[in-house]
Amino acid sequence: QSALTQPPSASGSPGQSVTISCTGTSSDIGAYNYVSWYRQYPGKAPKLMINEVSKRPSGVPDRFSGSKSGNTASLTVSGLQAEDEAYFYCSAYAGNNLMVFGGGTKLTVL
């Protein structure tokens, strides 16, 4: 049950698109379509942005999209806004009733 791998940082200018990757293995991301993405502001609880690889919960802007290829999942934020500056975490079902998170990516809006 190893943590998923995310880049520690990502950045983009307002209006641009940025993609954050989340790499796992054939036992977690590669095996199941249960990948979620969370946004977290400092000092606040995480907020679910994407679940089941690409599904947006009600109220999440369509600027946020998710995808998966092989053992890697991706979150794309389009039309970057200042409010998107936050930490983003991926999580995945790892089999055997276990869940695992990525280490987190700090998204900076330049």
Add this chain to the structure above:
Amino acid sequence: EVQLVESGGGLVQPGGSLKLSCAASGFTFSGSAMHWVRQPSGKGLEWVGRIRTKVNNFATAYAASVTDRFTISRDDSKNTTYLQIHSLKTEDTAVYYCTVGSTWGQGTLVTVSS
């Protein structure tokens, strides 16, 4: 409105025990699996474990890093889930969240220090 409220955190000495609570409202608690996640200050999220529903025999699952010291339980009559932690270590210092679906509580801070 779906709401989760954690409580029970505080300062505990190494080797001590603590029982955290998570009170739920706004949804059918008895029909929902509940998860616990923790986050050390300045670090990332770590899944701790989960408890399923009565129809699934209240089955629990834990991260390998906590499986021998952590126990998750629930009381459906009180719409509350619990996280009992034994033999606390300094590395257990973190904010502990409960979560269900897309909802997270505000977290409760556990500090393990002498």
